[in-house]
Amino acid sequence: MRERPYKKLLRLNQSEKDRLLYLSKSTGLNQEQVLRKALMNAPLLERPTADYLKMSYQISALGNNLNQLAHVANVSGNANNTDLLIARQIMEKVWMYIKGGGVP
Secondary structure, three states: OOOOOOOOOOOOOHHHHHHHHHHHHHHOOOHHHHHHHHHOOOOOOOOOOHHHHHHHHHHHHHHHHHHHHHHHHHHHOOOOHHHHHHHHHHHHHHHHHHHOOOOO
């Protein structure tokens, strides 16, 4: 048996149709999924852009590097000047990504 056996006809004017198409394209959901989410008061979130995904990956990689430095400092009980300088450079790169400038 089908999960959703009931069908309903929905009539829209032009602006409603345009809005439904826009929501479908911007969220990556098909029109039926958009309508179902709207019916259930679920949030309709826009699909992340390729640039956003790339930035998220870069920030995650920088965070990994920073975590490795913190781990070494915790194990050894101290952090030398080189480690602190590297940590600062990593945080500056993260800040550049967050500001939208990317890494130079």
